[in-house]
Amino acid sequence: MYKSEAASWFRIYEMFQFQSFHMYGIIGSALILGVIGVQLIKSNKLKSFFGEPIKIEPKEKGVWKYLNGGIVFGLGWALAGACPGPIYTLIGAGYVSILVVLAGALLGTFIYGLLQKKLPH
């Protein structure tokens, strides 16, 4: 994440301005390989390293939770310029202030847990 600059606030901003292919290239190439790989695993019924058959769980059905949650997440992603993975990467890289974002993320998670039953899913 760090070396590809996916953890850089500037790259996320650039992505939402559609001014570079870079971020789309990263997500897109991961995705293309992902689709091919998952289809291979399913059609060949591959097993894990531990000998268990691999089960890739489908996501729970729904619309609102994905749309509403997605929009809120997107707002935060653009504002903070990072999603959870890069937050940890940036901590390792030594950018101490990202800890504020992490604190916010934990707080946000907690608030969600408290409100969950009252939200449309």
Add this chain to the structure above:
Amino acid sequence: MEFIFEPWPWYVAGPLIALIMFLLIFLGKKFGMSSNLETICTLCGAGKKADYFDINWKKQRWNLVVLIGAVIGGFIGAHLLSNGNAVAINPDTISILKDLGFQSAGESYLPEELFGLNAITDIKSLSILLIGGVLLGFGARYAAGCTSGHAISGLSNLQLPSLIAVIGFFIGGLFMVHVLFPLIF
């Protein structure tokens, strides 16, 4: 070997991410970087405040291992494998950012104006970072996943819910950048 020290191109990073996803799948897990937030909340005792966190966190321990890996990776990437951290984004993006007040665009990895040491003591940039964090934490749990869980794992499995989530991410991100940023900065 020099190329390792330069920023890595998308066609290296993307495939590497796919590799991690498959490694996790073959270990019987899945690729998702936001359930660890839930695990941490549970570890801190949130289970007593809300049923949502009343889960067996020991089963989710691997989340924390992946997280630690990400931290180590960032450390290695920044300190051992880099020779300078400036991110060369599109010059047009740089000028838009400079108009908004981000003088460090094009010269650093993260905007100094938000993440630098003097920024932390400034109440406005501190709130921006905190609110950004709250939004992404809340949103990731509501949507049951972030970019790794939905845009990469979910879409790889051709899941419609993940597509809806990714559309949501973009609606939010674009609204923030195009409508709210000029008001905030």
